[in-house]
Amino acid sequence: MSILDKKSVKDLNVKGKKILVRCDFNVPMDKEGNITDDRRIREAIPTITYLLENGAAVILMSHLGRPKGEANPKYSLAAVAARISEILSMEIKFSDDPQVVGEKTKELATKLKHGEVMLLQNVRYRKEEEKNGEEFSKELSGLGDLFVNDAFGTAHRAHSSTAGISAFLPSAMGFLIEKELVFMGKALENPERPFVAILGGAKVSDKIGVIENLLNKVDALLIGGGMAYTFLKAQGYEIGKSLLEEDKMELALKLVKQAEEKGVKLLLPVDSVVANEFAADAEYKVAENNEMPADWLGVDIGPKTVALYANEIKSAKTIVWNGPMGVFEMPAFAVGTKEVAKALSNCEGTTIIGGGDSAAAVEQLGYAEKMSHISTGGGASLEFLEGKILPGIDVLEKK
Numbered sequence: 001m002s003i004l005d006k007k008s009v010k011d012l013n014v015k016g017k018k019i020l021v022r023c024d025f026n027v028p029m030d031k032e033g034n035i036t037d038d039r040r041i042r043e044a045i046p047t048i049t050y051l052l053e054n055g056a057a058v059i060l061m062s063h064l065g066r067p068k069g070e071a072n073p074k075y076s077l078a079a080v081a082a083r084i085s086e087i088l089s090m091e092i093k094f095s096d097d098p099q100v101v102g103e104k105t106k107e108l109a110t111k112l113k114h115g116e117v118m119l120l121q122n123v124r125y126r127k128e129e130e131k132n133g134e135e136f137s138k139e140l141s142g143l144g145d146l147f148v149n150d151a152f153g154t155a156h157r158a159h160s161s162t163a164g165i166s167a168f169l170p171s172a173m174g175f176l177i178e179k180e181l182v183f184m185g186k187a188l189e190n191p192e193r194p195f196v197a198i199l200g201g202a203k204v205s206d207k208i209g210v211i212e213n214l215l216n217k218v219d220a221l222l223i224g225g226g227m228a229y230t231f232l233k234a235q236g237y238e239i240g241k242s243l244l245e246e247d248k249m250e251l252a253l254k255l256v257k258q259a260e261e262k263g264v265k266l267l268l269p270v271d272s273v274v275a276n277e278f279a280a281d282a283e284y285k286v287a288e289n290n291e292m293p294a295d296w297l298g299v300d301i302g303p304k305t306v307a308l309y310a311n312e313i314k315s316a317k318t319i320v321w322n323g324p325m326g327v328f329e330m331p332a333f334a335v336g337t338k339e340v341a342k343a344l345s346n347c348e349g350t351t352i353i354g355g356g357d358s359a360a361a362v363e364q365l366g367y368a369e370k371m372s373h374i375s376t377g378g379g380a381s382l383e384f385l386e387g388k389i390l391p392g393i394d395v396l397e398k399k
Contacts (some may be wrong), residue, residue: 006396007172009047009148015055016114018144020394021047021174022161024153024376025062025080033079039363040153041083043376047150047174048088048117057112057171059144060092061086061120062151069127071098078359081119093118100126101139105280108183109143123161130159137164150174153355153377155392156384157343162392171396181393183352184384192317193219198309198340199223201323201357204248209386210322215258220265220316222309222326224301224336228269231256237289240274242298267312272300273326273333280330300326301336310343319344322354322382335376337361345370354381 007337009110012019022268022289023044028036035041044060074182081094093103100121120143123129128136139162141147147169149155154162155177165171173181187195197218199207204227223231226243233239234249235256251296259266270289274296275282286302303307313319325336338351338361344351345367353359353371356378362368375381380390 003238005398006393007399008178009172009174010048011375011399012146012148012170014051014146017146018049018057018059018109018112019146019148020059020061020140020144020165020169021051021148022151022154022165023060023062024151025060025077026153027080029079035079035083037363038083038087040376041080042087043176044150044174045087047148048084048177051148052115052117052174055114056376057069057114058117059109059112059120060117061123061140063124063129063154063399064122065124067122069130071121071125075122075124077119084117084119088117090117095120097121098125101136101143104145123159127165128160128162130157131159132158132164134164134167134210136160138168141165141168144169144282147171148174148398149392150176151392152177152180152375152380154380155377155390156380156388158391163395166395166397173393176225177393178371180375180377180381180384182382183350184354184375187318187320187350187352188385188387190216191217194316195318196220196312196316196320198220198222198224198313198319199322199323200227200325200337202226204230204242204245204252207323207382208248208251209388210382211255212258213385213387214320215255215262215264220267220312222267222312224269224305224309224340225323226298227323228301229298231268238292238294239296239298240292240296242272242292246266265312269301269305269370270299270308271304271381272298273300273302273335274335275299278327283380284332299330299333306336306339309340313340313343313347316347317349318352319347319349320352320354320385321358322356322378322385324357324361328357334361338365341365341367354378354384
């Protein structure tokens with residue numbers, strides 16, 4: 001999928017038109033319903049602002065959480081409407097409509113003037129959304145003249161509001177999707193070298209496709225997190241009670257061999273922080289690969305591994321990072337992830353954080369400003385790194 005042959009919002013004549021914009025406002029909220037991180041909302045602002053400045057009326061749509069196809073106030077987008085209104089310093093007409101596209105919404109959309117913004121209720125209030133139901137796609141498309149997809153976080157899903165709607169309206173991508181594709185696409189298609197990928201997280205099975213695709217592209221692959229122990233066990237090391245996918249050991253060895261054949265430097269931890277139980281207050285110590293106690297478990301990469309990985313990061317010209325190095329949610333076992341984030345923040349190359357936990361880690365640690373690009377979509381960026389076609393982008397019109 002060549003990324004730059006799709007129409008961008010700038011290729012559309014939007015003046016005097018009503019533009020339906022699919023955003024990803026699936027933001028985290030606390031128990032009181034307050035938004036705890038509005039980055040996804042802020043990332044959508046450039047597209048919204050551009051449309052308003054160019055004489056369009058804007059109809060925003062998004063999902064939030066998993067309301068399972070029915071109206072549930074817990075998943076209402078009311079708080080999102082309030083936050084957009086705050087950021088743009090203007091009224092956002094919020095259509096709190098359990099049907100999403102009921103009479104009330106249609107009336108609001110009909111009366112919407114250029115320079116105004118309305119937000120639909122959570123599209124997942126309708127069970128047809130996730131099934132990509134044609135009737136719902138048609139209902140949504142009936143509200144406007146053009147469709148802009150700017151929801152990278154759901155671009156890997158073929159739903160009514162991300163893909164189905166484009167069958168009924170001229171379509172293009174917004175600035176956020178464009179930015180994601182430019183950064184990640186360039187890294188995959190034409191990276192400045194050395195190109196280093198860092199993969200963490202719990203399971204090898206979640207990352208098989210990504211590892212296989214990246215082995216054809218990178219100069220070095222650094223592996224951390226729970227998934228590293230399946231590799232270490234396959235190489236004959238004692239891993240105690242560490243996370244293990246026994247059925248993936250053979251595959252792990254095959255991947256190591258593939259890396260060798262392709263001349264890719266595949267680095268695994270040489271030491272780990274090990275704990276006597278999986279708990280935040282567990283007793284812990286550092287153990288080299290050949291010293292792992294049989295009844296303990298690995299919870300983070302150790303200091304020698306940190307130094308090894310930091311050294312690799314320092315000389316890289318392009319880096320993609322997806323997945324934490326240890327049990328990041330437990331402060332004692334977040335050191336490896338913090339140190340990798342710190343090394344990335346000091347790297348002079350292009351640094352791309354592939355959404356999800358790594359993005360959260362970089363944000364929490366205050367290194368966000370130092371990264372070239374932080375993806376807004378964990379699942380979508382993984383599938384993109386895997387070389388898969390993303391349906392929400394695939395359906396958009398070509399230039």
